[in-house]
Amino acid sequence: MHLADHPARHRLSTALSNLAVTFRGMTAHPDENNCECHWGSAEELSLLKTPDVELEPDLLRRTWQATDWTDHAAVLRRILPQFAPVLVAGRADPLFGLEEAGYSFARGRWQEWPDHGAGSVREFLHAWWEDSLTDPDAVVPAHQVFVMCAEASGSVGPWLAEWEKQTGYLSDQRLAEAAAEWEYELLGDSLPWSVGWYEHDKEEMRADLVAWLLGHAAVRLRESGASAELQHRIRLLGLADEDRWTDPHWPGHRY
Template identity: 40%
Template sequence: MTSPDGDVLAAAVARVATTFGGMTAQADETVCGRCFDEVEVELLRTPDVRLPTDLVGRVAQKDPFHWDDQPAIIRRVLPQLVVVLAEGAVESALMARGLAAAGWSRWPREQAGAVAGFLEAWWTQALRMESPPTPACEVFESCVTASSSVAPWLARWEVERGTVARHHLTESVGWWREELTSDDSPFTWWWGTAAEEQAAWHEVKTWLAAQTQATVVPDGLWPDRQ
């Protein structure tokens, strides 16, 4: 039996499939033959043909400047990309960079809403599952990367008061141990300026420090706290 959160995520995935069905790469899209062969490019130009999962991942992870029309490329792979992410992807944040570079939040309302709905459902499910396909901290990093913002994801975390969500919080603090004691950010694939990235990470660190009153956190992570 599926969980309510799983049903919400499945509905979000289905919405993306409906919204972006029939979309293709530009007919004149040209790519480096070393990265994608002509058969793969032709698949990207053809609507509603199922793509190999490996191709979906490589397209999403590719340097955004590789493409003539990167947003069109991302829209083409989105119906399968969200499935890959939901099921557990290696380097999900790198795939999320492709979304950020495509500027999805500025797309038409229905398209932007479908992407936002997926990210929200993916993050919520990760917070509520004991063992999500992708660790919660990595889903967080991916959602932050995709949106170039930490605020909506921290807001969701804030209201999740269950034992599972608190466990993910403690686990994430351990995952980010080195970054929390330095000026480095865990947002490896941040799409924006270095200053914006540092400001975002500072916001996360401040929020996490405030949570330690209710959560057991390893000693030594907050050297400025008395």
């Protein structure tokens, strides 16, 4: 099969096209405003109230990162046809991590939109997540896409469930990469990314992620030949307090 025929890539392409159609013609609220000193000019604001005009990259970034829109949902719908492809291409340029883009989705409360709009966003997130796990040419690392999707939806559950279904070599490799990225913070009893939306329960997210890593992921890491060191670090997540940091395989992390 040619890479161009990769099913996850085709699904993602279709989802992006559907977003463009679904949110074509959207604009920010006519009375929307923002600070010229901290966000941008009146001329730039007027572009958000004009449908289907492409924003230059810095303006797009400032728009999705802003936290003080009166109607963030309308702003998000306005930029989604451009914002989603930028995310997939790895050009979103967050200041810290891709979870920031997830906050923008969460602030827009997209899950409360009418079915057609919410369904288009949901399909985009799931298609991008599947592509990150199975497409060898996926641009954004899977663990970053995971964080984005978790923050956009407020839960790790749907994305872990999809990971369980994707059991090929590449998905296993992505799992080892993610575990290596996350183990330091998790062994310090912290979530490996910042939760920026007040309605999200970071402790619940961390507990669900740890339980999954100790269960399903631990078996896959072992069966796929992940390093013994990484397997031990995941195993240590099941120990608490002194039992964890006095274990012979404690990696010496300092917090």
